[in-house]
Amino acid sequence: MIALFAGGASRRSLALLAALLAFLAIVPVFANDYLITVAIIIFYLAYTGQAWNIMMGFAGQLSLGNALYAGLGAYVTAVLFTRYGIAPWIGLLAAMPIAAGCGAIIGFLAFRFGVAGVYFAILTIAFAEFARIGFDHFDFVKASAGLFLPVSQYTHNDLWRLRGDPTMFYYVMLAATAVAFLLSRLLLRSRIGYFWLAIREDEQAARASGIDTFRYKMYAVTIAAAMTSFGGVFYAFFYNNLYPEQVFNISRSIEMILGPVIGGIGTLFGPILGAFVLNGLAETLNSALSAAGLDLPGAKEVFYGVCLLLVILTLPEGVWPPLARRLGIGPDQP
Amino acid sequence: MTALLSLADVSKRFRGLVAVDGVSFAVPRGEIFAVIGPNGAGKTTLFNMIAGAMTPDAGTIAFAGEPIAGLAPDAVCRRGIARTFQLVRPFLALSVEDNVIVGALLHRRDVGAARQRAHELLRRFDLFDRRRQPASALTLPDRKRLEVVRALATEPKLLLLDEVVAGLRPTEVDRMVAVLRALNRESGLTIMMIEHVMRAVMALASRVLVLDHGTAIAEGTPEDVVRDPAVVQSYLGVEAV
Numbered sequence A: 001m002i003a004l005f006a007g008g009a010s011r012r013s014l015a016l017l018a019a020l021l022a023f024l025a026i027v028p029v030f031a032n033d034y035l036i037t038v039a040i041i042i043f044y045l046a047y048t049g050q051a052w053n054i055m056m057g058f059a060g061q062l063s064l065g066n067a068l069y070a071g072l073g074a075y076v077t078a079v080l081f082t083r084y085g086i087a088p089w090i091g092l093l094a095a096m097p098i099a100a101g102c103g104a105i106i107g108f109l110a111f112r113f114g115v116a117g118v119y120f121a122i123l124t125i126a127f128a129e130f131a132r133i134g135f136d137h138f139d140f141v142k143a144s145a146g147l148f149l150p151v152s153q154y155t156h157n158d159l160w161r162l163r164g165d166p167t168m169f170y171y172v173m174l175a176a177t178a179v180a181f182l183l184s185r186l187l188l189r190s191r192i193g194y195f196w197l198a199i200r201e202d203e204q205a206a207r208a209s210g211i212d213t214f215r216y217k218m219y220a221v222t223i224a225a226a227m228t229s230f231g232g233v234f235y236a237f238f239y240n241n242l243y244p245e246q247v248f249n250i251s252r253s254i255e256m257i258l259g260p261v262i263g264g265i266g267t268l269f270g271p272i273l274g275a276f277v278l279n280g281l282a283e284t285l286n287s288a289l290s291a292a293g294l295d296l297p298g299a300k301e302v303f304y305g306v307c308l309l310l311v312i313l314t315l316p317e318g319v320w321p322p323l324a325r326r327l328g329i330g331p332d333q334p
Numbered sequence B: 001m002t003a004l005l006s007l008a009d010v011s012k013r014f015r016g017l018v019a020v021d022g023v024s025f026a027v028p029r030g031e032i033f034a035v036i037g038p039n040g041a042g043k044t045t046l047f048n049m050i051a052g053a054m055t056p057d058a059g060t061i062a063f064a065g066e067p068i069a070g071l072a073p074d075a076v077c078r079r080g081i082a083r084t085f086q087l088v089r090p091f092l093a094l095s096v097e098d099n100v101i102v103g104a105l106l107h108r109r110d111v112g113a114a115r116q117r118a119h120e121l122l123r124r125f126d127l128f129d130r131r132r133q134p135a136s137a138l139t140l141p142d143r144k145r146l147e148v149v150r151a152l153a154t155e156p157k158l159l160l161l162d163e164v165v166a167g168l169r170p171t172e173v174d175r176m177v178a179v180l181r182a183l184n185r186e187s188g189l190t191i192m193m194i195e196h197v198m199r200a201v202m203a204l205a206s207r208v209l210v211l212d213h214g215t216a217i218a219e220g221t222p223e224d225v226v227r228d229p230a231v232v233q234s235y236l237g238v239e240a241v
Helices: A002-008 A010-032 A033-058 A069-085 A090-112 A117-134 A164-186 A192-199 A203-208 A211-240 A248-265 A270-293 A300-316 A319-327 B043-051 B073-080 B095-106 B111-124 B140-153 B170-187 B198-204 B222-226 B229-234
Strands: B005-014 B017-027 B031-034 B057-062 B080-085 B158-162 B192-193 B209-211 B215-220
Touching: A010 B170, A033 A164, A033 A192, A033 A211, A033 A248, A033 A270, A033 B005, A069 A090, A069 A211, A069 A248, A090 A211, A090 B017, A090 B073, A117 A248, A164 A192, A164 A211, A164 A270, A164 B215, A192 A203, A192 A211, A192 B095, A192 B111, A192 B192, A192 B209, A203 A211, A203 B073, A248 A270, A248 A300, A270 A300, A270 A319, A300 B198, A319 B229, B017 B031, B017 B057, B031 B043, B031 B170, B031 B198, B043 B073, B043 B080, B043 B158, B043 B192, B073 B080, B073 B095, B080 B140, B080 B215, B095 B111, B095 B140, B111 B140, B140 B158, B170 B192, B170 B198, B192 B198, B198 B222, B215 B222, B215 B229
Parallel strands: B031 B192, B031 B209, B080 B158, B158 B192
Antiparallel strands: B005 B017, B005 B057, B209 B215
């Protein structure tokens, strides 16, 4: 089991990872609720960024509509919970196949009919937009009025129903991020991962090497969609309110891809590092601005733009590969 | 015993241009078969039809007794035909070793076993020492060798080589020829090659097909073919006479 997940990793990278995980595990002991909330959002973006990275970084399929899968995960579990009292972990058993099924439909349409590259990206945006407009008029889920989860003061954390304080969500999302990391690593180092990289590098040459590229691209989309849907479950139960306008908005999709882009597309640790760097800096900026008594709406978005520009100009492979070399571990090491 | 690969009256048109016009031939198991001809004679088109990258407009292509014309390239490869590209297409960002592992995984589930097979082949083609380099760091001759190794890793019954020694130095040509001949002798690998370098054709091929303007103008042993007046006039005349 350990060999399955850690095989091929150097001692140094394992030690660094263990140290990081140990540190993150004790953060809630000394951090206040604000810091914990910032960390939760970072984990959410690191988690969904890793799912996007499987599609784009490994298999080379650019999706700009992953908010669709998160939104489906959010709505399916929230509706099951509010209407039928079904716990989110059970609801996930419905949400994941639904999101994966939608991913499969989009993938089928695109890959069967040769829609690739930016056209594929546009198709993914289109489906997320269909969902946004459709859910806005879907009365069963309260349409544009918004779907609310009941909130009350909880005397104890209820992990089964995901009702509780930020510390509980912190550990849930930390675990999700770690699981996504292990899963990404396992996939990347297995047969499917090699085939994905071949498709990403040169689809024609991949086909000439006997790879059924349609099938492996379908795997990438459905796995990423299923993973992303759990991010949506968290979103619903953490924020407790869902508006189609927000949940399926393209900016939700863009947020998910900024982490991997900044950290390093196709790397294992890049999406996590990117989420930390970007949101860590953005929150620092926010608190600096409010400490200075300034209220500048949109400052965070401008800051994202500047960060993206700087990374693309100076570190085209992302922040992680050069940092990994500094740390004395290979960039493909976790 | 039937031929491993046989083509009957295969044609391919691009708009008005007839790229391949009613070509028929058969390649028995274990043979090294060369296709030569001037630029634009239709050699690569012929390869693309066998490898599934193009569908013939007319004619049949049979591999091991079964029709394969019109199958997808990956399906053709899984049946046992591996090809190289004239303009090499390595997976640039992947290491040399990983390029070969991709091929070796076609008939293996286990990455470790695929890596082992990749190492054997890389040693054979003198690329073992460069296995950790990204393919993008290789020189063109090395990329050509990598192209052959990746194709061989899919364990083909028939290997299609599209100008794999073009651009190599004479000593490198001889080295490649020696390795290919050894593979053919040991495992009975059938090879079909498009080649301009007559040094390689004469050394390797047991039979040669000459294409000109899409039609087969001669077929026979290398010695017979280079003496054929039609061949000398259309193609070899420029450099060989």
